[in-house]
Amino acid sequence: MASVGKALDSRAPGGVPRWLWLLIALVLAGVLASGFRIGQHDALNDLRLAQEVELRTRVQALEGVLSRQRAVATVLADDALVRDALADPLPGNRAAVSLKFDRLRDQTNSSVIYLLDHRGVAIAASNWDEATSFVGQDYSFRDYFSDALLRGEATQFAQGTVSHRPGLYLSHDVVGLAGGHPDTATEPLGVVVVKVEFDALERNWAGNAAQTFVTDPSGQVMLAGDPALRFHPMPNEGDAIRTTQAVPGIDWTMTMASSTGAARYAGLLTMGALGFVLTLLAVPVVILMRARRRAAREAEAGRRYRVELERAVEERTRALTGEMRERRAAEEHVARLQDEMVQANKLAALGQITAGVAHEVNQPLATIRLLAENGAAMLPEGQAPEVAGNLAGIQRMALRIGRITEQLRGFARKAxxxxxxxxxxxxxxxxxxxxxxxxxxxxxxxxxxxxxxxxxxxxxxxxxxxxxxxxxxxxxxxxxxxxxxxxxxxxxxxxxxxxxxxxxxxxxxxxxxxxxxxxxxxxxxxxxxxxxxxxxxxxxxxxxxxxxxxxxxxxxxxxxxxxxxxx
Incomplete structure (x- = not known):
């Protein structure tokens, strides 16, 4: 027992017991570990919030593409020229439909627009003058043809048999009119099909650090930033943060997955900052310990000088008591400053996220507005008033979004x-x-x-x-x-x-x-x-x-x- 007590009471350099140094080291290690966990947790929350905002933006963009292309199929299914081409198979009628589809493809950013008769054979297509023209091809085996005849409209994501390019097929039946009256519909004459390819969206996703997948109900990847993953099960990203949202208007689900490496790095930064603060706090402690050692030596010397030096020891003790009170007050002040610094960092991060989102939206928004203005300028005067109205609406909406992003940046500036x-x-x-x-x-x-x-x-x-x-x-x-x-x-x-x-x-x-x-x-x-x-x-x-x-x-x-x- 004597040897154990002697070991515990052995002094490290500086006159402090070794067990006390070991206890201090354990406490500091626990504080640093807690700092790492807090920093990583806050960074993960920020990453998850930013990912949810970005996911909603991408879902809205995909929904906008689907809504626009579905509207193209619906409008063409009620077009008199399309109905005449199916009812009266004259070459002139079908050629006129092909030319109209060709113009609409450029205006609506569709991949291909084509018309199938009641047998499923393409009689007109926007690519009528290309080597891979769909005209004359039999698509009766496609689900989008048979489902449209049964239910009026259908969707199917598949690989093209002629182009060998994947895309989403949106179809709508064309119904004949008895006596030309819109309320007297007869049996379906054929099906209008609009094929949509998502290369631009996928290229945009590929430029982001987070991976984006769009899957069907079976979990098979339909769209992805990496086209090689298409038609395969969605990969497992291990410890990545996943955010999922359903795509309105279609039975698809969009998922974003981000690596947690940045959060670990944020945890390390927090731990490093906390270690720096603890180091600054340790300096006065070391100085105080050295002062106490000096006081102990003076007290030992004071005992040799009897009464006079005993008074000096008492005065020094009172001085040390005051220093201890000041030290505790300083430690409480530092703790309050640390709490205020954490809150300030959170508010600063929120402002950066707000300003970053507003800044990133402005560039694609300006491009959308410019494309809408160019599209309106390229329209022949007096023709396609509906298209001109839609382009004008896009310009107004782009201007409104610009005002919203300006408000976000103003919020970041506390305006x-x-x-x-x-x-x-x-x-x-x-x-x-x-x-x-x-x-x-x-x-x-x-x-x-x-x-x-x-x-x-x-x-x-x-x-x-x-x-x-x-x-x-x-x-x-x-x-x-x-x-x-x-x-x-x-x-x-x-x-x-x-x-x-x-x-x-x-x-x-x-x-x-x-x-x-x-x-x-x-x-x-x-x-x-x-x-x-x-x-x-x-x-x-x-x-x-x-x-x-x-x-x-x-x-x-x-x-x-x-x-x-x-x-």
């Missing part, structure tokens, strides 16, 4: 929007236009009163449109499965301007109405529960308010937006 007079009519028209093109809004009529163009409200344009779009989208989602769905917008102008958005859906339950404006409370499977909360806060920033009428059985839901009028 705020300016509230001023805004045309209520223009804001309503933009909101109806944006929501009418969505998957949930197709086929749902919106009754909007005639609003005086001079009716102005105190608001900020983009944020007012954000409130209206959120209310219309909620109404559209509530009308899913409703017979004869309809949305009614009302405007009353008095001392304040009141906008009502009412639907004829099932309405709100008392439980839902009670927590309607509570953050993160939602009845939607994929909802965040923040849309109405944010909209209400925006309305109150404008000096107005947003509320819902109490639920009434069978009366649907009604939301009231009150705004200050602008003189």
């Amino acid at each position: 705020s929007g300016t509230v001023g007079p805004v045309s209520l009519r223009e804001a309503l028209e933009v909101a109806v236009l944006m929501t009418g093109a969505s998957h949930a809004g197709r086929g749902i009529p919106v009754d909007m009163p005639a609003v005086d163009p001079g009716l102005l409200v105190m608001a900020e344009t983009v944020r007012l449109e954000q409130i209206l779009v959120n209310l219309l989208q909620n109404a559209q989602e509530a009308l899913a499965g409703t017979q004869d769905p309809r949305i009614r917008i009302g405007v009353e102008a008095a001392e304040t301007v009141r906008v009502t958005v009412r639907d004829n859906g099932p309405g709100l339950t008392p439980e839902t109405a009670a927590r309607l404006f509570t953050p993160f409370a939602t009845s939607k499977p994929n909802g965040l529960g923040l849309g109405l909360v944010i909209s209400q806060e925006i309305a109150r920033d404008f000096g107005g308010d947003l509320r819902a009428l109490p639920p009434e059985p069978g009366q649907g839901a009604c939301f009231i937006l009150e705004l200050q009028g602008a003189i």
Whole structure:
């Protein structure tokens, strides 16, 4: 026992027991390990949040491509020239359809557009003048042909038999009209097929560090940043962070996988920073220990000088007590500074993410707007007014997104929007236009009163449109499965301007109405529960308010937006 006590009491250089140095080393190792875990955890959360935002953007881009190409097939299926080519097999009619398809392919960025007769044989195609022309090819074996004849429309992702290039085939049946009247449809005459290739999207995904996959219900890869993975099971990325979201309008799922290496590196940086701080804190401790050793030697010498030196020892002891109090106060101050530094780092990271997203969106947005302007300029004057209208709509939407990204960058700079007079009519028209093109809004009529163009409200344009779009989208989602769905917008102008958005859906339950404006409370499977909360806060920033009428059985839901009028 004596030898053990002697070993434990043995002194390391500096006069401190070795067991105390060992304990200090263990504590420091635990602190550094905790710093690594905290830094890695925060970095993983930031990475997961950024990946979710990017995934939603990519899903929306893919959904936009599918919606546009599906609309091309639907419009062509009702085209009189296409119907005549199927009903009257004159070479001139079929050649005219091929030329029309050729023009539409360039305007809509489709890969190939072609027309099949009732036997499944291609009688017209946009590639009629190419060596790999589809004209004369038999596609009756394709599911998109037989399914379109049975159900009216179909989709199929497959490898091309002529081009040997994979793509998504969107088909729609062409129905003959008895007596030329649109309400007297006969048996299908044929099928219009639009093939879409996603090379541009996949090249864009390939340039990102995160891997992107689009899979069918069986887990087979349809689209990927690496085309070699197509038609294979999705690979297992080990410890990668995975984020998944369904693609609206088609039975596909998009997945993004990112390596956790950056998070480990962030953990190491945090551990290094913490080690640096601990090193700075250790310097005064070492100095204090040396001072105590010096005091001990002086105390030993003081005992030889009896009474006079004993007084000196007492004074030194009191001085050391004061130093200990100051040291504890300094340690508490450093701890508070560390907490403030962690919070400041989190806020700085949030600002960088916001500014980064706004910056990355601006370049493709400018390209979209330029392409829309060029497309409008290349249209012959007076021809294709629908296309010209769509291109003008794209330009307006690009300008609106630009204003939104400018607001994001302004947020990163701690700036705020300016509230001023805004045309209520223009804001309503933009909101109806944006929501009418969505998957949930197709086929749902919106009754909007005639609003005086001079009716102005105190608001900020983009944020007012954000409130209206959120209310219309909620109404559209509530009308899913409703017979004869309809949305009614009302405007009353008095001392304040009141906008009502009412639907004829099932309405709100008392439980839902009670927590309607509570953050993160939602009845939607994929909802965040923040849309109405944010909209209400925006309305109150404008000096107005947003509320819902109490639920009434069978009366649907009604939301009231009150705004200050602008003189």
